[in-house]
Amino acid sequence: MRKILLIFIALLLSLQPSxxxxxxxTSVNRSNSITTASWSIAIIGQGQAPSFNPYLLTWNITAGxxxxxxxxxxxxxxxxxxxxxxxxxxxVGAGPKNDVIFEQCAGGSWNFTTNACVxxxxxxxxxxxxxxxxxxxxxLALGAEIQMRARTPARSAYIFTTLLSTQVSRGSVRPPxxxxx
Amino acid sequence: xxxxKKNPWRVIAGAAIAISIATIAGQSILxxxxxxxxxxxxxxxxxxxxxxxxANAGNGFSTTxxxxxxxxxxxxxxxxxxxxxxxxxxxxxxxxASGASTATLLNDGxxxxxxxxxxxxxxSCPTVWTIISGGCASPTVExxxxxxxxxxxxxxxxxxxxxxGAVRYLQIKVALPDQNxxxxxxxxxxxxxxxxxxxxxxxxxxxxxxxxxxxx
Numbered sequence: 001m002r003k004i005l006l007i008f009i010a011l012l013l014s015l016q017p018s019x020x021x022x023x024x025x026t027s028v029n030r031s032n033s034i035t036t037a038s039w040s041i042a043i044i045g046q047g048q049a050p051s052f053n054p055y056l057l058t059w060n061i062t063a064g065x066x067x068x069x070x071x072x073x074x075x076x077x078x079x080x081x082x083x084x085x086x087x088x089x090x091x092v093g094a095g096p097k098n099d100v101i102f103e104q105c106a107g108g109s110w111n112f113t114t115n116a117c118v119x120x121x122x123x124x125x126x127x128x129x130x131x132x133x134x135x136x137x138x139x140l141a142l143g144a145e146i147q148m149r150a151r152t153p154a155r156s157a158y159i160f161t162t163l164l165s166t167q168v169s170r171g172s173v174r175p176p177x178x179x180x181x
Numbered sequence: 182x183x184x185x186k187k188n189p190w191r192v193i194a195g196a197a198i199a200i201s202i203a204t205i206a207g208q209s210i211l212x213x214x215x216x217x218x219x220x221x222x223x224x225x226x227x228x229x230x231x232x233x234x235x236a237n238a239g240n241g242f243s244t245t246x247x248x249x250x251x252x253x254x255x256x257x258x259x260x261x262x263x264x265x266x267x268x269x270x271x272x273x274x275x276x277x278a279s280g281a282s283t284a285t286l287l288n289d290g291x292x293x294x295x296x297x298x299x300x301x302x303x304x305s306c307p308t309v310w311t312i313i314s315g316g317c318a319s320p321t322v323e324x325x326x327x328x329x330x331x332x333x334x335x336x337x338x339x340x341x342x343x344x345x346g347a348v349r350y351l352q353i354k355v356a357l358p359d360q361n362x363x364x365x366x367x368x369x370x371x372x373x374x375x376x377x378x379x380x381x382x383x384x385x386x387x388x389x390x391x392x393x394x395x396x397x
Binding site: 024025026027028029030031032033034035036037038039040041042043050052053054055075076077078165166167168169170171173174175176177178179180181 | 231232233234235239240241242243244245246247248249250251252253254255256257258259261265267269271279283286299312313314315355357359360361362363364365366367368369373374375376377378379380381382383384385386387388389
């Protein structure tokens with residue numbers, strides 16, 4: 001009899017509801033998305049894709065002036081108001097390093113055959129062998145490019161390379177905004 | 182009549198009486214007096230409702246907050262209404278990220294990382310906000326500058342009670358703290374806040390008022 005009673009009590013307890021009290025509440029929800037900007041610039045050779053590595057200019061000058069052409073491209077999501085290029089030179093043999101002159105064809109494009117700036121104005125950007133050059137007045141919209149020319153005069157027979165590396169920081173994009181909408 | 186002899190009719194009568202009593206008792210038929218009283222007009226008993234409604238004021242939550250740069254602040258505005266008949270208490274806000282959300286936008290970086298995550302501030306105004314300027318004569322901060330990730334656990338608003346019919350005019354401020362990063366040769370730094378995205382589901386929750394016992 002006692003066993004039967006215990007079994008009955010156990011069955012009764014197993015049938016109790018998991019929530020003995022009702023929860024009174026209500027909710028409402030909405031969703032939206034948030035994205036952040038990116039600032040990024042890369043040097044691209046003629047007809048090449050970005051390598052996301054420092055860009056190497058190779059020089060082998062016997063006479064006259066040697067030219068190299070490349071572009072800066074804005075790969076980010078926001079307009080840039082300037083950026084920095086660090087240049088460093090490695091040469092074969094002894095002797096002083098050769099300055100490289102960097103120029104921009106503003107409003108036009110370079111003719112790679114005649115080395116002329118067609119329908120544009122040549123702007124001096126910087127000159128040196130090992131230093132940082134700041135392009136502070138070059139506004140670059142998303143996906144836009146600045147076509148650059150690097151040139152160096154011959155001084156005897158020079159074989160050397162110039163390595164270019166770009167840096168762009170938060171200060172090169174627009175100031176902070178407060179938007180109410 | 183002779184002495185010593187029983188009257189047979191007395192036996193029969195006694196038996197009849199006994200059988201009658203037994204029959205009556207067995208059928209439980211007892212006569213009694215009854216009286217009733219009640220209301221002549223039916224009493225109405227009804228239950229209350231608890232209902233929270235959310236409407237965008239301006240863009241509210243309806244459009245993406247896009248291309249935030251460090252230091253940017255975006256203020257969105259919503260109107261929350263207790264449109265039920267019951268008072269509510271314990272108003273909370275929860276914000277949960279879904280999908281492939283960028284971790285650096287949810288929580289601050291751990292050293293040596295110095296990234297700062299998105300911050301959320303909820304401010305209420307007793308009247309409708311002037312959206313174009315973000316103006317309010319007497320604003321009250323309800324949730325103060327918390328990381329988006331910390332809102333994965335519901336946080337109570339400082340004024341968490343909403344009586345029936347109450348309307349709360351809320352400003353939801355989303356900010357990306359000012360911070361500097363340098364991109365080299367087109368490559369974003371590790372653990373960056375740049376180029377990130379997060380899909381957020383905002384939930385306002387209101388509990389019913391405490392149950393009461395009324396004597397009247």
